[in-house]
Amino acid sequence: MAEEGISRRKLLIGGGVTVAAGTAALAYREELSRLWWQVPGIDKQRTEGEVDQPGAQWIAASRANLRYADRPADFPIDRIVVHVTEGSFDTAVRVFRDPMHAAAAHYVIRAKDGHVTQMARELDVAFHAGNREYNERSIGIEHEGFVDRESSFTKVMYEASARLAADICARYGIPVDRKHIIGHDEVPRATHTDPGKHWDWDRYMKLVRAAAKQQA
Secondary structure, eight states: OHHHHHHHHHHHHHHHHHHHHHHHHHHHHHHHHHHGGGSTTSOOOOOTTOOSSTTOEEOOOOGGGEEOOOTTTSSOOOEEEEEEOSBOHHHHHHHHTOTTSOOOOSEEEOTTTOOEEEOSOTTSEESOSSSHHHHHHEEEEEESBOTTOGGGSOHHHHHHHHHHHHHHHHHHTOOSSTTTEEEGGGSTTOOOOTTOTTSOHHHHHHHHHHHHHHHO
């Protein structure tokens, strides 16, 4: 009986401590919830379907393939990384929506008509570069095609991508040059070879500069 009494007392005391701790934790969480918008890097409230690039179609990538952030407040955005899908547009969209894929880019551009789909908000860190620092500081643009097929890179796709890149540069004050607009293969420790030898950098940068000049 004595042991039972002691056990019950310990249980009641322990329960009281647990309840008190739980109440304190709840109050702390509520306080944090009121302050979340003041802290860089905290999940910000979003509007479903909202895009950063006017005219882009929103199709959300899996949350597993990106990290919610508050860029450029917590990480400055000073790079654009150019990718090639090594597959079709539809396949790229599908795998970026697959939580098992572990990667996604902010944008995917279709070859036949230059259609732009946004899959991650620019304020978020998409897992596209294979390098954490570059993921945190860059925006990834995927282009439908194959690195060994020059025909993949259509006129309308180059033009749509150039307008997008120019707009991104304007939004974040990124210089329009090859130091800040790079290929995936130029990311340190990158294991990918895209956009490859058939990507016409001279043509692309000329288009980006022309689009940027029109904005000025």
